[in-house]
Amino acid sequence: MANHDTKAYLVGAGVGSLAAAVYLIRDGHFPGKNIHIFEEMNITGGSCDGTGSAEKGYVLRGGRMLNDEAYEYTWELLKFIPSITDPQISVRDEIIAFDKKVQTHAKARLVDENGKIVDVSSMGFSNKDRMDLMKLTISPEDALKTYTIEQFFSPSFFKTNFWYMWATTFAFQPWHSAIEFKRYLNRFMHEFPRIHTLAGVTRTPYNQYDSIILPIIKWLGGQDVHFEMNCKVTDLDFKPSQKEKTIERIHYLDAGKQKEITIHNTDLVFVTNGSMTEGYSLGSMTSAPRLGSKGASFTLWENIVRKQPDLGTPSVFTDHIDKSLWESFTVTCKDPIFFDLMEKFSGNSYGTGALVTFKDSNWFMSIVLAYQPHFINQPENIKVFWGYSLFPNNIGNYIQKKMSECTGEEILIELCSHLRFHKHIPFILKTSNCIPCMMPFITSQFMPRVRTDRPEVIPKDSTNLAFLGQFAEIPDDVVFTVEYSVRSAQMAVYSLLKLNKEVTPINQHQYDVRILFDTFITSFR
Structure with a gap:
């Protein structure tokens, strides 16, 4: 347990830090006023974001798949956080009620080069594949x-x-880590028999920022947690020692001014080392996004490793942008025509389908139409959908340009052409705002690596330092998930505070005989 004078400093306001702050208060009985969260941007949530307006267009850089049977930490945390729309119930209960009301069962998971829905009842495996x-x-x-x-x-x-569906559900590329792919196969083995419908996906009432992040922020604000926005942590100083890793000073920029904080003996430091959305860039209907580069979180990790070389290898994740980038796009529609056409095409009303993947798309494009409204402030007459492409540096099938060089208008033309909505393209362009987003490091956590390339949540010999998020090493769990960040937070808080509490165990679906049998049968479909 923390004493009254102990302070906690958390670098980054992503899911990992927010969850750690909740655990510090709830389980460590930490005074909220003693918790300081540093964020270089002016918005919290890290990569779990959602912003915009009907006038300027909404933006979702990405979406995170939630799963009722594989997110033990996330659900345990959200059971404790009150809903914004109904404070009498928890965020967890709100999500489950919504998910029962609007159930996912995709009828158009894959679309072929002729614009026809593919029969995905078979996985398409050979015996060698199995x-x-x-x-x-x-x-x-x-x-x-x-x-x-x-x-x-x-x-x-x-x-x-199988590959078309699994790869686009989780954003895998053939050149990504076999270890991470193996972890996903084991962690989500229970989803294998329903990967063609994505019936196991748990949806939130609104986008994940509005449904998950905002309630946590509101709760933390009520506990007097300090959010130091527009503050960029640049370096950490370690006490001279051959035996321990102890942070003694934090260096940061506040509105461009260099400042520092002295860390006292009982203080704690939590660092989110790296960000999958670092260096992102937005385009518009008339402009393409640019390709960004490393920013504050990866640079901080590099500075830490210069002083403590055994705390990972950032270059493994940052030096292969050509293999870690992809591009997403968010479309704000002032007319429901695209949604009406998609409902007729797919057989799914919006919110009940899942990713629609164009398997022969040169860009390897997918889209998803969520339940509406998808944003809390979204007017009734506005519709919003999201999509992404895994191969943005390829020339399009219809637009003879790389997606990375395309405007939002050109991306919409390519999409509508795959769907054979040709005669509706002029009106869709007139009534839509497509905002593309280039993310150079979005799957950098999937790059081939060995265990020591990521620091452990609590590094060996650490006395007051923990790492959070997608670039900390957690045995058996899968990166690119909200769950991974929340898990790192619980592990970090319980360990640094030496709490006599059990860390929530991972469901080992790969050892369940019934799941193994269902998976075996599915592989022969």
């Missing part, structure tokens, strides 16, 4: 080392219905 999958799921991570997915499977595997 054997390779089985071999990967039982291979020790130390044996896999820096193997990529494409080194483990034959080229035909990447033409199966």
Whole structure:
């Protein structure tokens, strides 16, 4: 437990830091006024964002898949946070009630080059594919080392219905880490039999920023937690020691002015080292986004490693932008025509479908139409949908340009052409605002790596330092999820405060005989 004078300093206002602040207060009985969260931007939530207006257009850089059976930490946390719309119930209860009301069952998961819905009742595996999958799921991570997915499977595997669906659900590329792919296969094995409908996806009433982040921010604000916005942490100083890792000073920029904080003996420091949305750039209907570069969080990690070389290898994740980037786009519609056409095409009313992936798209494009309104401040006459492409540096099928060079208007033309909405394109362009978003590091956490390339949540010999988020090492769990960040927060707080509380265990679905049997049967469909 913390004493009355202990202070906690959290670098970054993403999900990891927000969850850590909740755990500090709830389980560590930390005074909220002693918690300081530093954020270089003017908005909280990190990569779990959602912003905009009907006039200027809404923006979602990305979306995180939630799962009722694999998000043990997230649901445990959200059971404690009151809903904004109804403070008498928890955020968890609100999400479950909504998910029961608006159930997901995709009828148009894949679309072919002719604009026809693909029959995905079969996974499309060969016997070799089945054997390779089985071999990967039982291979020790130390044996896999820096193997990529494409080194483990034959080229035909990447033409199966399974790959098209699994890859776009979780944003995997063939050159990504076989270890991370294995973790996903095990962690979400219970989703394998329903990957073609995505019926296991748990949806929030609004976008995840409005439904999850805002309630946490409101609760933390009520506890007098300090949010130091527009403050960029640049470096940490360690006490000279051969045996311990102890932070003694934080350096940061506040409105461009260099400042520092002295860390006292009982104080704690939590660092989000790296960000998947770092260096992002937005375009518009008339302009393409630019390609950004490293920013504050990766640079801070590099500065830490210069002083403590055993705290990871940032370059493994930052030096391969060509393999870690993709591009998303958010479309604000002033007329429901696109939604009406999609409902007729897919057989799903909005909110009940899932990712619609154009498997033969040169950009490997997918879109999803969420339940409306998708933003708390969204007018009734406005509709919003989101999409993304895994190959933005390829030339389009209809627009003869790389997606990365395209305006929002050109992206909409490419999308509508895949759907054969040709005659409606002029009106859709006139009544829509498509904002593209380029993210150079969005899947950098999937890059091939070994265990020591990411620091442990509590590094060896640390007395007051913990790492949070997607670039900390957590055995068995999967990055690119809200769950991973929340898990790192609970582990960090319980360990640094030496709380006599059990860390929530991971559901080991790969050892459930019923799930194994269902997966086996599905692989032969």
